[in-house]
Amino acid sequence: MNKKFALGKLQISLIFCLIFSFAISGGIFFLSQMIGALILDNYFIKTSYIETQTNQAVNDFKNYVTDNDLSINDRDQMARWVRSEKYVNVNIYKDGKLLYTFDSNNSVVSSEGYLQNPILSYGPLYDIEFADTSAQMSMECYFEYKYYYIVTFLGVAFSFVCFIIIILLFINRKTSYIGLLENEIKILEGGNLDYQITMHGNDELASLAQSINEMRKSFIERLENEDKARLANSELVTAMSHDLRTPLTALVGYLDIIEFKKYKSEENLNQYIHNSREKAYQIKHLSDKLFEYFTVFNTEEEDLALETFDGIQLIDQMIDEQLLLLQNNGFYFEFESCVTPFQIEINLIAIRRVFDNIFSNITKYADKSMPVKIKCYVKDDEWLMIDVENHINQNLKAANGTGIGMKTCKKIIEKHQGNISASKIDDMYYVHICLSV
Incomplete structure (x- = not known):
């Protein structure tokens, strides 16, 4: 269940990008609203725009009443004019009584006889002549609202554009990287395996x-x-x-x-x-x-059957077998056994092959007049070290062997997670074996 809904690094990056984009675009929106409102407020305060528009609307309403010969009871016609203006509310008074209120949104007509002080509530009163009587009117104007609406719309649009741009920049960065990977994989497909694939970021x-x-x-x-x-x-x-x-x-x-x-x-x-x-x-x-x-x-590492042995006892036994071979062939030797107890995990048959190869070469190529030296010790409590050295018989004809024996030994030791090396210095031949314990 947890794995099914676990989010990858790429998904988390996308979520953070969305949050960041939303925060930035929201900040831009609020900033644009503040700046726009401040500019409009200063403009309306420093100019007579609202007063001019109000006077123009009052004159337009009076002309509408006069041109259409409206009586004080022609409420539908008056409501139609108010609806067409959008940002105007009109109040009609007769003898100090509020007769009608025309709302620009709903065009609601109030009932007659509602007593109210018109001067305190709705601003200045204007005389108006209807076809059948004289009356008074007040007008509430909201012409500045349309500019605030425009500022709000522009702020929303600009914020949305910023939101989309930030998202697209993030997506473009990832898609560009995907395109780069595609091109570099094609380079590998073409056979150039030395080409290094570019790595960016730490996501999937x-x-x-x-x-x-x-x-x-x-x-x-x-x-x-x-x-x-x-x-x-x-x-x-x-x-x-x-x-x-x-x-x-x-x-x-x-x-x-x-x-x-x-x-x-x-x-x-x-x-x-x-x-x-x-x-x-x-x-x-x-x-x-x-x-x-x-x-x-042709034998894999996992095919080797490893067994655990007492290290000192096993190594001494295998070397004693080889020393007997040397002795029978007229060699004499110096053997320094390991003194540190240890356990070792090996394939006995394979390791015997290594010792057989090494000491077989000694019987063929070593100088019998000089001792063969064997030394075993444990290093750092982790490695068994076996050093074998002998003098080369100078009376032998040059032997150009195949080296197959040492290659076999090296492969066996490597399969035991160790290493073996052989070297020749002047008339000395050295073999060094390192095995994990």
Whole structure:
């Protein structure tokens, strides 16, 4: 019920505009009435306009009576003249008695014999000759009223015009903004997504403009991400095709030698078989990496099943597993475990992939004569920090890997609302992991 009748900011602005316009136009009306009345009052006081008009009306009435040979009893004819004048009331007296009163609005005729002092009530008396007798008359004139009416009419008209102008200015401001939004949306439709939508005010139209801007930014970001993903996939396919082609070509060559018996001795045969197995495992390793990459990149954040673990116990366990791998491969290490208790919410399988990738690279490219250093600590009671560093084996041939492992790790960590970075400085290789706790 409340939502149904809730007023929006645009409606409230319109209501305030109506109230403001009404107040301004009302003030203009009253001001115009005051000024107009003041001007007319000064004019009537300083001039003899009313007196002149009254004398003219008295003479006109006398001439009307004389020209039409009216008797004192011809009330209808006298009433007709009064009606035609609009701003005149006529009183007829005979021997000090009020006989008739002709009202310009209703033309009411009074009864005879009503005793009244005419001088005190109706101003000066004028002698008038009827066809059958002599009498007296007084006249009440309101000729100035028509000018006050004109001032009132002009004040109403001017106030109404001001009211309409203010409303139209407000509406024009909003319609102009709507037209501007329409033109700017057409610019976006034309493909110029970098164009910034103009924002004015803080009503629903401004909110609409902001929403369009946010939508535009989201669309740009989506397009950029798609371009990046397309470029990354293209680079990945190119790199993987090269990395797969090399061992695959060698494998086909070894198998051809074996099939066509081009080996010289049994020892050569066993060597070719051994090399074939190595190339086959290399191809399998690359295909597993590729499968893992697409599995991770095609999994949404909400698809990750997160579980809460005791942080120190879990991290120590996973790193101990990797340290055993290092030890079996002839590496020695320095491990500094975390001392601050914490809880962490992760997908265990995904995080294991990260550690497998990192320590697998260490076994391939690290210098066994130098220690591998691992340090874990909690920062600001909010972040788990894991730092891994090792010396690079300078005796290895340049390894141009696809980088698929680190890309997979980065995607997994990002899905856990964290970040991972890898850097190489001189002969040192650093990996830094940050996870929310």
